[in-house]
Amino acid sequence: xxxxxxxxxxxxxxxxLRSVDLRVxxxxxxxxxxxSGCGKSTLLRLxxxxxxxxxxxxxxxxxxxxxxxxxxxxxxxxYVIQDGGxxxxxxxxxxxxxMAGQLGWALARSEAxxxxxxxxxxxxxxxLDRYPSQLSGGQRQRVALMRALMLDPEVLLLDEPLGALDPxxxxxxxxxxxxxxxxxxxxxxxxxxxxxEAGHFADEIVLMREGAIEQQGTxxxxxxxxxxxxxxxxxxxxxxxxxSFVKSPG
Amino acid sequence: MKFxxxxxxSLSLFCCAYRAPADAPVVVVGSKQFTESVILGEVAxxxxxxxxxxxxxxxxxxxxxxxxxxxxxxxxxxxxxYTGTVVEEILDGALQDKGDLGAVCRALAARGVLxxxxxxxxxxxxxxxxxxxxKELGIGAISDLRGHPQxxxxxxxxxxxxxxxxxxxxxxxxxxxxxxxxxxxxxAYRGLVSGSLDVTDLYTTDAEMQSRQIQALEDDQxxxxxxxxxxxxxxxxxxxxxxxxxLLQRLEGAIRQESxxxxxxQAKFDKMPEAQVAADFLRRALGIAAEPRxxxxxxxxxxxxxxxxxxxxxxxxxxxxxxxxxxxxxxHTRRLAQVTLGIAGIVQTIPALALLVFMIPLLGIxxxxxxxxxxxxxxxxxxxxxxxxxxxxxxxxxxxxxxxGLTPWARLRLVELPLAARAILAGIKTAAVINVxxxxxxxxxxxxxxxxxxxxxxxxxxxxxxxxxxxxAALLALLIQALFEIAERRLIPRGxx
Numbered sequence: 001x002x003x004x005x006x007x008x009x010x011x012x013x014x015x016x017l018r019s020v021d022l023r024v025x026x027x028x029x030x031x032x033x034x035x036s037g038c039g040k041s042t043l044l045r046l047x048x049x050x051x052x053x054x055x056x057x058x059x060x061x062x063x064x065x066x067x068x069x070x071x072x073x074x075x076x077x078x079y080v081i082q083d084g085g086x087x088x089x090x091x092x093x094x095x096x097x098x099m100a101g102q103l104g105w106a107l108a109r110s111e112a113x114x115x116x117x118x119x120x121x122x123x124x125x126x127x128l129d130r131y132p133s134q135l136s137g138g139q140r141q142r143v144a145l146m147r148a149l150m151l152d153p154e155v156l157l158l159d160e161p162l163g164a165l166d167p168x169x170x171x172x173x174x175x176x177x178x179x180x181x182x183x184x185x186x187x188x189x190x191x192x193x194x195x196x197e198a199g200h201f202a203d204e205i206v207l208m209r210e211g212a213i214e215q216q217g218t219x220x221x222x223x224x225x226x227x228x229x230x231x232x233x234x235x236x237x238x239x240x241x242x243x244s245f246v247k248s249p250g
Numbered sequence: 251m252k253f254x255x256x257x258x259x260s261l262s263l264f265c266c267a268y269r270a271p272a273d274a275p276v277v278v279v280g281s282k283q284f285t286e287s288v289i290l291g292e293v294a295x296x297x298x299x300x301x302x303x304x305x306x307x308x309x310x311x312x313x314x315x316x317x318x319x320x321x322x323x324x325x326x327x328x329x330x331x332y333t334g335t336v337v338e339e340i341l342d343g344a345l346q347d348k349g350d351l352g353a354v355c356r357a358l359a360a361r362g363v364l365x366x367x368x369x370x371x372x373x374x375x376x377x378x379x380x381x382x383x384x385k386e387l388g389i390g391a392i393s394d395l396r397g398h399p400q401x402x403x404x405x406x407x408x409x410x411x412x413x414x415x416x417x418x419x420x421x422x423x424x425x426x427x428x429x430x431x432x433x434x435x436x437x438a439y440r441g442l443v444s445g446s447l448d449v450t451d452l453y454t455t456d457a458e459m460q461s462r463q464i465q466a467l468e469d470d471q472x473x474x475x476x477x478x479x480x481x482x483x484x485x486x487x488x489x490x491x492x493x494x495x496x497l498l499q500r501l502e503g504a505i506r507q508e509s510x511x512x513x514x515x516q517a518k519f520d521k522m523p524e525a526q527v528a529a530d531f532l533r534r535a536l537g538i539a540a541e542p543r544x545x546x547x548x549x550x551x552x553x554x555x556x557x558x559x560x561x562x563x564x565x566x567x568x569x570x571x572x573x574x575x576x577x578x579x580x581x582h583t584r585r586l587a588q589v590t591l592g593i594a595g596i597v598q599t600i601p602a603l604a605l606l607v608f609m610i611p612l613l614g615i616x617x618x619x620x621x622x623x624x625x626x627x628x629x630x631x632x633x634x635x636x637x638x639x640x641x642x643x644x645x646x647x648x649x650x651x652x653x654x655g656l657t658p659w660a661r662l663r664l665v666e667l668p669l670a671a672r673a674i675l676a677g678i679k680t681a682a683v684i685n686v687x688x689x690x691x692x693x694x695x696x697x698x699x700x701x702x703x704x705x706x707x708x709x710x711x712x713x714x715x716x717x718x719x720x721x722x723a724a725l726l727a728l729l730i731q732a733l734f735e736i737a738e739r740r741l742i743p744r745g746x747x
Contacts (some may be wrong), residue, residue, distance in 0.1 A: 048653055075655035085650030089668045099654045099666060132747030147654070237340035 078148030569628030577636025620692030635677025639670030
């Protein structure tokens with residue numbers, strides 16, 4: 001389904017990805033985790049062709065990502081970014097249906113799909129005609145998710161989708177999203193820097209560091225069989241916080 | 251979307267409005283930018299009209315070269331001229347015997363232009379001084395000026411530049427004066443009276459001479475040639491409209507020196523409209539019941555308003571249609587942006603008057619050259635704001651549009667332009683307000699508008715007339731500002747307000 005072979009990408013001379021090989025299993029949720037600047041977002045943007053690799057090949061749904069194929073591919077890939085990337089001049093409804101309108105969807109079909117998505121994401125239909133500036137942070141991310149799902153894509157890419165939300169809303173959305181991914185049976189690739197969140201969503205986790213993959217496997221594998229000292233440190237650091245907090249009152 | 255629909259609507263509206271006037275066989279009379287020429291133009295026009303020939307007076311257009319070019323290019327059929335000007339300015343002093351009118355006619359005919367017989371009066375150049383000042387210094391003739399190098403000379407700009415003007419005069423008489431200023435003819439008279447000037451050029455039919463106690467110095471070494479008033483007309487006009495030409499012959503020898511001075515005085519001091527002065531003359535001298543087409547204040551205000559709006563509307567619409575695409579291209583190619591904004595900036599620094607003069611040889615006279623000049627001035631604010639507005643659209647929104655699978659064109663139309671709409675609209679507003687002010691200069695090239703009463707007001711020293719143009723122009727600028735505020739409220743997407 002998704003495959004990167006020997007992909008290298010540099011910005012202004014400094015390497016962001018160094019010969020990365022990655023296979024993402026179809027129909028599962030894969031979470032890419034790592035410190036900031038490790039190349040996780042770049043990897044995501046290579047998949048839908050927002051950027052193209054300097055070397056190596058990215059294949060998505062059997063198609064090699066390139067200038068000629070990117071446009072058609074993007075319509076089969078949903079993409080959600082941290083602040084939602086909603087267009088401020090369009091209502092929530094118009095944001096969601098923009099691309100469908102371009103593809104000539106009939107109004108009735110479009111409306112039915114929006115209604116279905118609103119139910120799926122627990123978004124109040126009354127708020128569909130509000131503008132992004134009139135919505136809460138959680139509502140905005142729900143609209144962004146609906147927009148990404150509108151054309152029923154086979155692949156869903158999420159770049160820290162919950163990163164900018166306050167903890168309560170974040171927790172609520174984590175639970176809902178997990179149920180949603182399980183129900184939809186899509187290939188999901190999510191980027192986060194929070195190990196607990198990764199564990200919550202992931203069928204498989206990809207831990208990255210300085211443009212290379214340190215380890216790919218299940219959460220259990222990462223915890224119990226870290227392949228490098230870095231993986232061990234990373235896991236310990238993130239677990240340590242929680243553990244020490246839980247233990248200390250006792 | 252609303253924005254583009256509104257733009258399209260206004261474009262088609264203005265295109266309809268600016269259709270060329272129907273090409274009826276109208277006789278077009280031109281006249282120069284001074285009162286006597288305007289009166290003579292009116293006399294000819296009304297004479298034709300009173301005999302059922304449709305004629306239009308394209309009045310107060312500019313100086314000699316301007317009228318001559320307009321005649322050669324067929325923009326006008328005839329205009330009043332002076333033999334001395336023909337010899338010195340138009341034929342470049344190439345004739346052997348400057349007094350031989352037959353030779354002048356032949357030289358003109360070679361260029362496809364015919365000359366009428368003299369109309370009867372002679373309006374030659376002279377140098378004038380205030381009577382009291384001349385008496386005090388004991389100056390009666392031009393050669394007397396040699397002994398007074400300290401005198402301040404001020405000449406009309408045309409006289410400064412003409413072949414038979416100041417330079418030739420200075421050589422001919424060997425005048426020592428160095429301090430010579432170029433200024434408006436009417437201002438020069440005021441300078442003489444106030445004492446800030448000692449000597450200026452004047453015309454021997456000027457109405458001011460009597461009323462302001464100005465004395466013409468004797469041309470004792472016969473420098474200035476004869477300046478018999480005549481009509482110049484195109485040879486093809488004589489063929490096309492022999493009836494009109496025959497009619498105009500009735501004016502030959504019919505206007506005496508005193509009549510002309512009196513007519514000038516009526517227009518200048520009694521504030522009588524030139525059309526009325528001309529009609530009175532035709533009735534008195536030729537027994538013709540001419541009907542001056544006098545416009546009421548309301549009617550002339552309406553005419554100037556429509557002319558002005560048309561100028562502003564056409565130039566602004568064309569600028570919007572050019573500058574927005576240009577701004578879009580600039581936003582996507584940085585190098586082109588620098589070049590385009592640089593060029594537009596340079597155009598902006600060209601003085602409006604100079605730009606209009608550049609336009610005349612290319613586009614003739616009337617609304618077109620004025621509209622093109624205004625168009626050029628409108629480009630910079632719109633291009634710059636379109637460019638800046640598009641540059642300000644956040645990168646993450648552009649990426650979101652791309653990630654949805656929008657084509658580049660759809661992204662521009664649905665995302666980038668709506669987000670830049672406020673900046674673009676502000677640019678158009680700036681251009682519109684600048685345009686309303688600058689369009690008043692259009693009257694200099696015969697485009698009409700609010701500049702027409704302003705120009706006439708300056709010529710006749712009539713503040714009321716100047717205000718008749720200046721006040722509505724200012725009001726129009728305010729109105730346009732208000733309209734744009736409303737448009738902004740309707741066109742800017744709700745989510746951005």
